[in-house]
Amino acid sequence: MSKLKNKVTVITGANSGIGLATAKLFLNEGAKVVLSGRRQEALDEVAKELDGDFLTVVADVSKPEDNKRLIEETVSKYGNIDVLFLNAGIAPLSSTSEITDEHYTEVFDTNVKGPILAVKEALPNLNDNGSILFTNSIVHQKGFDGFSVYSASKGALRAYSRVLTSEVKDRGIRVNSIAPGPIETPIYGKMNLPGEVVEEMGKGFAQSVPLGRFGQSEEVAKTALFLASEDASYINGVELEVDGGLSQI
Numbered sequence: 001m002s003k004l005k006n007k008v009t010v011i012t013g014a015n016s017g018i019g020l021a022t023a024k025l026f027l028n029e030g031a032k033v034v035l036s037g038r039r040q041e042a043l044d045e046v047a048k049e050l051d052g053d054f055l056t057v058v059a060d061v062s063k064p065e066d067n068k069r070l071i072e073e074t075v076s077k078y079g080n081i082d083v084l085f086l087n088a089g090i091a092p093l094s095s096t097s098e099i100t101d102e103h104y105t106e107v108f109d110t111n112v113k114g115p116i117l118a119v120k121e122a123l124p125n126l127n128d129n130g131s132i133l134f135t136n137s138i139v140h141q142k143g144f145d146g147f148s149v150y151s152a153s154k155g156a157l158r159a160y161s162r163v164l165t166s167e168v169k170d171r172g173i174r175v176n177s178i179a180p181g182p183i184e185t186p187i188y189g190k191m192n193l194p195g196e197v198v199e200e201m202g203k204g205f206a207q208s209v210p211l212g213r214f215g216q217s218e219e220v221a222k223t224a225l226f227l228a229s230e231d232a233s234y235i236n237g238v239e240l241e242v243d244g245g246l247s248q249i
């Protein structure tokens with residue numbers, strides 16, 4: 001049975017990694033999916049491999065006007081939203097002594113301001129008993145060298161999600177976060193680091209994970225499906241780690 005039959009779903013960062021795997025799974029489960037990303041050509045490329053009822057919308061989550069338009073285009077095509085999956089994010093690295101204004105602003109505008117403004121735009125058009133999901137990270141639960149601003153951004157988003165959970169309670173809207181550990185996605189190629197450094201970092205992560213490996217986007221997508229669907233009808237306000245146990249040891 002389809003778990004999201006005709007559920008209108010918006011996914012940010014949907015042209016790659018976790019967002020793309022989730023879009024594919026949700027389409028298979030009968031959802032009407034709006035895939036959003038910041039690059040038209042990337043969305044056009046992934047559209048070729050998708051089946052089902054979907055729309056692509058170019059929107060840079062760090063821009064207030066783009067968040068507004070994303071929701072407007074969604075409502076115009078499909079009507080009100082059932083599932084809002086705020087997944088887009090970036091993870092450029094910097095040691096604490098080298099953080100710049102630009103680094104801070106880029107990370108916080110994308111990872112914190114983006115989802116906060118998207119929620120604000122979506123709330124009037126989100127169905128009661130709907131579901132809001134954030135892709136957070138385990139990084140704010142531990143100290144990983146170089147990830148300071150990124151970790152701070154995810155910690156901020158976690159704090160925000162608790163307040164949101166309370167503020168939408170009268171409408172039956174569930175708010176949950178997914179905290180991935182190391183997941184094999186293109187994000188590691190976008191960290192402004194040489195390939196060999198990323199490779200070494202990856203080996204270190206894999207060794208630290210109790211299950212001894214990176215996770216796959218599809219494993220996170222299945223978690224998103226669970227949290228977005230009726231299967232998680234009494235799960236609200238949590239951050240669910242999908243990390244092979246890394247955060248727990």
Ligand SMILES: NC(=O)c1ccc[n+]([C@@H]2O[C@H](COP(=O)([O-])OP(=O)(O)OC[C@H]3O[C@@H](n4cnc5c(N)ncnc54)[C@H](OP(=O)(O)O)[C@@H]3O)[C@@H](O)[C@H]2O)c1
Nearest residue numbers: 013016017018038060061088089137180182183185186187
């Ligand atoms: N992979 C991991 O190990 C891991 C671990 C913990 C948490 N996460 C989180 O998981 C989420 C998804 O990341 P991923 O691993 O799937 O990486 P990814 O493959 O790089 O996907 C990130 C997506 O976000 C998009 N994006 C970035 N900045 C954007 C902006 N300003 N406006 C709109 N879209 C934007 C990217 O677009 P482009 O293709 O144009 O870059 C891409 O579609 C992120 O929030 C990340 O922090 C990942």
